[in-house]
Amino acid sequence: MKLLKNTALLGVAVCLLSSFNIAETNVYICKGNYSKKYHYNKSCRGLSNCSTDIYKVSLAEAKELKRTLCGWED
Template identity: 55%
Template sequence: MLYTDCSSIKATEVETDKNIVYICASKNGKRYHFTKNCRGLSNCRAKIVKTTIYKAKKQGKTLCGWED
């Protein structure tokens, strides 16, 4: 979809580098991480997925304890 008017874009829909986080795609994953190399992701046996912080929070994920 091409936006001609920036006011029609919700701030939560905009993907910028600071809004990108990583989550473990397992059914038990509860945290999001700012870096793909976070030690909190070292135990992830499923796929590590790049997403927005908005989507991660919407899924009920919270910030990794190693990163706060």
């Protein structure tokens, strides 16, 4: 019976996760030569040294560009 409950909970979790689409989340990136991070907040201090404009892109696009989350936003 316990296994059945855990399996049902796992099914609900998978269903919820599959309905979440990361492409809908927007993040901010700097397109400078050495930029490697993305930011949820446009005023994040990790963007303070950006030498180019700051661009709003989808989270999926930022990840395609091999960007990782800024350490100030963990």
